[in-house]
Amino acid sequence: MARASKPPTADAKRSQARRPAQTGAKPRPGRTSALAADPAPSDHNHPPGSASKDQMLGWYRDMLLIRRFEERAGQLYGMGLIGGFCHLYIGQEAIAVGMQSIAEDGDEVITGYREHGHMLAIGMDPKAVLSELTGRATGAARGKGGSMHMFSVEKGFFGGNGIVGAQVPLGTGLAFANWYRGNGKVSFTYFGDGAANQGQVYEAFNMAELWKLPIVFVIENNQYAMGTSVERASSQTHLFRRGESFNIPGEEVDGMDIEAVREAGARAAEFARSGQGPYILEMKTYRYRGHSMSDPAKYRTREEVDEVRKTRDPIDHLRDKMEARGFADEAALKAIDAEVKKIVADAAEFARTAPEPDPKELYTDVYAEA
Amino acid sequence: MPALSPTMEEGTLSKWNIKVGDTVSAGDVIAEIETDKATMEVEAVDEGVVEALLVEAGAEGVKVNAPIARLKDEADHSAKSPPSSASPPLPPGEEDQEKQGPRSSPPGGGGREADGGGSAAAAPVAVAKPNAAEASAGEPEKQPPETVKPKAEGEGPVALATPSPLADPDIPAGTKMVATTVRDALRDAMAEEMRRDDSVFLIGEEVAQYQGAYKVSRDLLQEFGDKRVVDTPITEYGFAGLGVGAAMAGLKPIVEFMTFNFAMQAIDAIVNSAAKTRYMSGGQITCSIVFRGPNGAAARVGAQHSQDYSAWYGSVPGLKVIAPYDAADAKGLLKAAIRDPNPVVFLENEMLYGHEFDVPEMDDFVLPIGKAKVRREGRHVTLVAHSRMVGFALEAAEKLAADGIEAEVVDMRTLRPLDHETIVESVKKTNRLVSVEEGWATYGVGAEVCQRVVEHAFDYLDAPPTRVSGEDVPMPYAANLEALCLPSVDKIVQAVKGVCYK
Numbered sequence: 001m002a003r004a005s006k007p008p009t010a011d012a013k014r015s016q017a018r019r020p021a022q023t024g025a026k027p028r029p030g031r032t033s034a035l036a037a038d039p040a041p042s043d044h045n046h047p048p049g050s051a052s053k054d055q056m057l058g059w060y061r062d063m064l065l066i067r068r069f070e071e072r073a074g075q076l077y078g079m080g081l082i083g084g085f086c087h088l089y090i091g092q093e094a095i096a097v098g099m100q101s102i103a104e105d106g107d108e109v110i111t112g113y114r115e116h117g118h119m120l121a122i123g124m125d126p127k128a129v130l131s132e133l134t135g136r137a138t139g140a141a142r143g144k145g146g147s148m149h150m151f152s153v154e155k156g157f158f159g160g161n162g163i164v165g166a167q168v169p170l171g172t173g174l175a176f177a178n179w180y181r182g183n184g185k186v187s188f189t190y191f192g193d194g195a196a197n198q199g200q201v202y203e204a205f206n207m208a209e210l211w212k213l214p215i216v217f218v219i220e221n222n223q224y225a226m227g228t229s230v231e232r233a234s235s236q237t238h239l240f241r242r243g244e245s246f247n248i249p250g251e252e253v254d255g256m257d258i259e260a261v262r263e264a265g266a267r268a269a270e271f272a273r274s275g276q277g278p279y280i281l282e283m284k285t286y287r288y289r290g291h292s293m294s295d296p297a298k299y300r301t302r303e304e305v306d307e308v309r310k311t312r313d314p315i316d317h318l319r320d321k322m323e324a325r326g327f328a329d330e331a332a333l334k335a336i337d338a339e340v341k342k343i344v345a346d347a348a349e350f351a352r353t354a355p356e357p358d359p360k361e362l363y364t365d366v367y368a369e370a
Numbered sequence: 371m372p373a374l375s376p377t378m379e380e381g382t383l384s385k386w387n388i389k390v391g392d393t394v395s396a397g398d399v400i401a402e403i404e405t406d407k408a409t410m411e412v413e414a415v416d417e418g419v420v421e422a423l424l425v426e427a428g429a430e431g432v433k434v435n436a437p438i439a440r441l442k443d444e445a446d447h448s449a450k451s452p453p454s455s456a457s458p459p460l461p462p463g464e465e466d467q468e469k470q471g472p473r474s475s476p477p478g479g480g481g482r483e484a485d486g487g488g489s490a491a492a493a494p495v496a497v498a499k500p501n502a503a504e505a506s507a508g509e510p511e512k513q514p515p516e517t518v519k520p521k522a523e524g525e526g527p528v529a530l531a532t533p534s535p536l537a538d539p540d541i542p543a544g545t546k547m548v549a550t551t552v553r554d555a556l557r558d559a560m561a562e563e564m565r566r567d568d569s570v571f572l573i574g575e576e577v578a579q580y581q582g583a584y585k586v587s588r589d590l591l592q593e594f595g596d597k598r599v600v601d602t603p604i605t606e607y608g609f610a611g612l613g614v615g616a617a618m619a620g621l622k623p624i625v626e627f628m629t630f631n632f633a634m635q636a637i638d639a640i641v642n643s644a645a646k647t648r649y650m651s652g653g654q655i656t657c658s659i660v661f662r663g664p665n666g667a668a669a670r671v672g673a674q675h676s677q678d679y680s681a682w683y684g685s686v687p688g689l690k691v692i693a694p695y696d697a698a699d700a701k702g703l704l705k706a707a708i709r710d711p712n713p714v715v716f717l718e719n720e721m722l723y724g725h726e727f728d729v730p731e732m733d734d735f736v737l738p739i740g741k742a743k744v745r746r747e748g749r750h751v752t753l754v755a756h757s758r759m760v761g762f763a764l765e766a767a768e769k770l771a772a773d774g775i776e777a778e779v780v781d782m783r784t785l786r787p788l789d790h791e792t793i794v795e796s797v798k799k800t801n802r803l804v805s806v807e808e809g810w811a812t813y814g815v816g817a818e819v820c821q822r823v824v825e826h827a828f829d830y831l832d833a834p835p836t837r838v839s840g841e842d843v844p845m846p847y848a849a850n851l852e853a854l855c856l857p858s859v860d861k862i863v864q865a866v867k868g869v870c871y872k
Contacts, residue, residue, distance in 0.1 A: 108619070110615075139652070140652070141650055141651050141652040141654070142652030142653070143652070144649055144650055144651075144652050145650040145651060145652065149647075149650035149651070150651075151647075151650075151651035151652075151654050151655055152654070153651075153654050153655065158615075158618055158619075158655070159647070159650075159651070159655075160650075160651075161643075162642075163638060163642050163643075166611065166638060166639070166642060166643055168611070169607070169608050169609075169610070169611025169612050169614070169615060169639065170611055170612075170614055170615035170618065170639075170643060171615060172608075172611070172612045172615060173611065173612040173613060173614055173615020173616040173617070173618070173619065174615045174616070174618065174619045175615075176612055176615065176616045176619075176621075177615070177616045177619030177620065177621050178619070180571070180597065180616070180621060199607070200607045200608055200611060203603075203605040203607055203608025203609075203611075204608050204611065204612065206603055206605065206608070207602065207603065207605070207608060207609065207612060210603070364653065365648055365649045365651075365652055365653035366648070366649055366687050366688055367648070367688070367690075367712050368648060368653075368656050368658075368711035368712050369711070370709075370710050370711060370712070370739070
C-alpha cells in the first residue's frame, strides 16, 4: 500500500521529485493499536550528522519545555488555578517543535484548542501563556481568551480555536492572503483526527487546491477525538488520503519522530511555497493525557498509554538518537533540564501572582476604533 | 413579454431573430430580452407564421405579459383560451404538464405568459430561457429570482425615491444628485473602495464571470481582475471562513452571500470567528471584513429563501450591522463598512436593488455607521423601520397624513450599534411608537427598539409601543398567503391608528 497519496497531476514528475524520501513506517490497514508507525526504519533516512548537536539539543529543549509546561498546567488546574477546559499537548511535542523548526519567518500557524505546545514552539513567552491559563491581565490574550483562545500576531500565531475544524478555513484564508500578496509565506494549519471529519475542512481543501494556495494541512492524529477512536469515527482511517478527491497530495508521518516530522514538513512546505498548492501531512501521534482535564479516559486502557510512553515517547526517542550519535552530552542535557525547570517554575509563580484583568477591561477589545 | 423572474415587471426587447412572414416552431429562439441584470433568449412556445412584430427591437420598458408578436393562425382560438395553453404540438412528455395548466417559463417565470395577455387578437408567443453561457454558469437551484421593478404585493407601488423633506446633514448643499439604482450604488461603492485600497477584494458565488447573481458586481471582474473578484464554489461555510482568515491576515474582504439565507451555513465563521476573535485575543487580531448580500424576503421564493436575519446578527457583540434603504445610504454606508476595521454584516434587500434614488455626486461619499436618519418629520407618532420597510413606512405616513396624522419616520440604517438617541428624541416629541420590521417579532429588532424607548422615554409615552412585523410563521409560497405574512402599508396604518386611539 502506498504511503503517499499523490493524485495524478500535470506536474506529477516534478512533485514526485519533491517527495523522494518515504520516511516513517508503512501504515497497516486494520491495525488498531495506538501507533501505526514504527519509528525505527526512518533512521536510515537521517544518517547521523544530518542534524548538528546544537540543533538536536535545541529540539530537546523545546520539547522538554512543552512537556514540563503542560505537566505544570495540569498541576495548576488540579489546584483550581486554571478554569474551564484545558487540553494538554503531552505526547505530541515532536510535531509542534519539528514543524516550527522548518518554518520560515513570516509563515503563519493556526490550530485548534490543543495549542499550548504550538505557542511555546513558536516562541511565545511561557509566562504569557501560563498566565492566560490562570486568567490574568498579563496573559497572551489579556485574560479574555483562556486555554483555547490565545494569539500572537507578532509571532504569526492565529490561535487557538475552540470550534472543531473552524481553523481550517481560517488557515486557508491566511494562505489566501499570502497568495494574494505573493509574499512566499506558508500557512501551517493544524487540526486533529476529530476535526478531519468536519465538512468545512473539505470546503477548505477544495478551494485551497483550486487556487493552489500555499498551505500545509497538518493532521495531528492522536487516535482519539475526545473519547472516540479514529476507527469508530472515520470510514477512511488513513487521514492523509482525505485529500485525494481534491487532488491534494498527502503522506503519513511518524509524529513521534521529530526528524521524520521535519523531513516531511520541509518537503510539504517547499511544495506549498513553490506554488504547487496544498499538502496534507498526517502525523501519527498520541496524547498521554485525557482529552481535557475532566476526561476519565475510560475509552482506552492504562496499558495502551503506558506502552506508548515506554516505547514511543518523542522526547525519549530524540534522546536515544542523540546518544546513538554521540550528542548526548550529559552536562548539556542537565543544563537544559535545569533551565526548563526554572522557566516553568518562574512562569507558574508569575501565573499565580499576576493580577486579574481590571474590571474596566470587560468592555474593551469588542470593537476596533474606526 | 415573458417574465424572467417572479419579480420582473418589464424589460427591453433588444433584438428580434425573426421577421414578418417567417415560420416559427416551438423552441425557436425568436428574440433577446434584457433586464438590468441579464440578457435572455426568448423561445417561441407556439408555431405558425409571424404576422406582426408588435414591439420594435430596442424597445425599453416592455411590460411583462404585453404581446410582442402575433402569429397568423391564432386568431381563431385566441379568443376562447389563453393562447399558450392552446399551442399545438408539444414535445413528447409535455402533454401532462400542458393539461395541468399553463407552462411555466424557466427559470421560475411563473407562467405569466398565460395569465394576462392584453388584446385578444395578440398572443404572447414566447417563453424565455437563459442563454447558453449563463445557463452553464448558473446553478439552477441557487439561481435567485431577479428584481427589476418589484411588485408591492397588492399594496400598489412601493414608495420610490421620496425626496426627503430634511436636508441631509451628510451632504453639502448644492451637491448634484444623480438617479442611481441601489444595485449600482452598491457596485460603485465597492469599485471606489477597491480603487482606493489594494487590500480590498470581493469573494463569493457568481461574483466574477457571472457578473453577480443580482448584477451587483457588474464589471468589477473586468476592472480588477480575477485575483480581486473571486468566484467561489458553492461552499458558504468554507469561503466565509476563508474570508475571515484573510481578514485576520490584514486583507479587507467583501464576502458576498447570494442571500443571507445561505449564510446560515456560514454563521459560525461570522459569529464565532469574525465577531469574537478581537475580544478573545485581547485586542490583537483585527478582522476588517464585510459580509453582504440580500436579506429577507424577495417574492414567492418560499420559507428557506425569505428569512430576515436582522435580529440574529443584531444581537452579536463584535459585529456591526447595517441595513440601508435607499441608494445613497447603500453607497455611503457600504464604503464606510469596507473601511471599518471591524466585521460588518451588510444586509441588502433584493426588492430594492432595482429602485432608483438620488445619490450625491461626490468624490468620496461616506456616511457614518451608527447614525439613524429622520426621513419624514411628524408630530403624532414615530415610525421606526429599516431596509425595505422604510419605504412602507413612508408610504403609510403619506396615507396617514391624509387622515390628519403626522407620522415621523426614522430610518435606523444601522442596527448595531443602534442609534437609539435619534429614536428616543423622536418619541419624546411624538409620544407614540410603532416599529416596523420584515422579520419575526419575537425577540426581534422591534422588541429591542421598544425596550430602548421604554427605558429612555417611558414617561413620554401616551400609548404602549407596538410592532408591525412579519407574521410568526415560515414564509408561505402562495401569493395571497405571502402578502398576508409580510408587513404592509395597511398594517402600518392600522397600527398607527391603534396607538393614536383613532
